[in-house]
Amino acid sequence: MDVVSIRDFSREQIEHVLKVAEKMVPIAKGEEKSNLLEGKLLGSLFYEPSTRTRLSFEAAMGRLGGRTLGFDEPKGSSVAKGETLADTIRMVDGYSDAIVLRHPQEGAARLAAHFADKPVLNAGDGAGQHPTQTMLDLFTIKKLKSKIEGNHVAILGDLKYGRTVHSLSEALSMFGAELTFVAPPTLQMPKEHLKRIESMGIKPKMSSSLEDAIKNADVLYVTRIQKERFPDPAEYQKVAGLYKVDMNMLKNAKKDLVIMHPLPRVTEIDPEVDATEHAKYFEQAFNGVPVRMALLSLVLGGSK
Ligand code: CP
Numbered sequence: 001m002d003v004v005s006i007r008d009f010s011r012e013q014i015e016h017v018l019k020v021a022e023k024m025v026p027i028a029k030g031e032e033k034s035n036l037l038e039g040k041l042l043g044s045l046f047y048e049p050s051t052r053t054r055l056s057f058e059a060a061m062g063r064l065g066g067r068t069l070g071f072d073e074p075k076g077s078s079v080a081k082g083e084t085l086a087d088t089i090r091m092v093d094g095y096s097d098a099i100v101l102r103h104p105q106e107g108a109a110r111l112a113a114h115f116a117d118k119p120v121l122n123a124g125d126g127a128g129q130h131p132t133q134t135m136l137d138l139f140t141i142k143k144l145k146s147k148i149e150g151n152h153v154a155i156l157g158d159l160k161y162g163r164t165v166h167s168l169s170e171a172l173s174m175f176g177a178e179l180t181f182v183a184p185p186t187l188q189m190p191k192e193h194l195k196r197i198e199s200m201g202i203k204p205k206m207s208s209s210l211e212d213a214i215k216n217a218d219v220l221y222v223t224r225i226q227k228e229r230f231p232d233p234a235e236y237q238k239v240a241g242l243y244k245v246d247m248n249m250l251k252n253a254k255k256d257l258v259i260m261h262p263l264p265r266v267t268e269i270d271p272e273v274d275a276t277e278h279a280k281y282f283e284q285a286f287n288g289v290p291v292r293m294a295l296l297s298l299v300l301g302g303s304k
Contacts, residue, residue, distance in 0.1 A: 014138065017295060024291075024297075027063050028293060037296060037300055040064075040066040041097050042097070043093075044070035045088065045092060046070070047079070047108075050102055052285050053123045056289045064296065064297060085111060090115055097118055107126075130166075130262075133168075136291040137262070141219055141258070145219070150178070151219055152218045155179065156182040156245075158226045159187055160186070160188065161230070164223060165189070178202075180207055182207050210245070214252055217254070222261045223262065224261075227240070243268055
């Protein structure tokens with residue numbers, strides 16, 4: 001199947017991915033060898049910059065004995081000559097066994113899935129969704145808190161343009177987590193996602209105060225203000241640097257507060273926080289490897 005939106009997955013299917021991912025951890029760490037995807041090729045098409053998603057997909061494929069082909073920016077491909085996404089997808093569909101796509105336009109992965117016979121994995125479509133990030137976020141919360149349901153997750157930052165939080169908040173609602181959205185009013189969670197969340201029986205709290213939200217949170221999920229998605233740079237300047245998680249802010253936090261961030265960060269988490277027990281964002285980034293190994297093995301028909 002394709003991995004386009006978290007909405008395409010049931011809770012049971014997500015739980016299955018997380019279980020498979022757990023078994024992949026020793027292979028992801030290089031402690032065990034696997035040839036589960038030997039002979040398989042992943043087409044990797046990144047129309048936007050990426051460090052974690054692209055490299056962890058490549059690591060996942062390589063650790064399972066498969067290989068990756070593609071581009072990390074469209075300039076070096078025939079996209080620069082005006083080739084459409086539909087045509088590029090048709091080509092790569094013939095060259096590979098699955099396609100991972102990052103694209104600036106919302107809906108691009110769904111379009112790619114329409115034109116491809118092979119499975120398409122959405123690595124982020126504009127301000128839309130980032131479902132594989134959500135699965136690694138859920139995997140991280142489950143690992144650190146032993147369960148997802150019942151945890152109070154405060155999600156901070158750019159909730160309007162941040163695709164990771166769109167997928168994540170919907171998935172957390174499916175699992176029965178408590179949600180607080182912390183953002184300036186102009187960057188609050190879009191209505192479309194709020195409706196979806198409320199339809200699952202979750203009533204998220206809305207706040208613009210990090211101080212208030214941090215006190216009750218079990219997990220603080222921090223995001224970057226998505227500068228590249230603001231149509232007006234002046235609007236970005238109004239909200240840039242508005243929130244910062246620092247040592248002073250953490251004085252009011254629960255002792256076992258987990259701080260996550262999909263990364264990259266800019267100024268929203270002070271580097272001093274990295275040395276605290278709260279900081280789990282680098283562990284979270286590593287979890288991208290076993291989770292993407294699980295997804296690749298499931299869509300490519302390997303099993304662990
Ligand atoms: N979390 C995430 O999507 O990071 P990259 O943009 O580096 O892939």
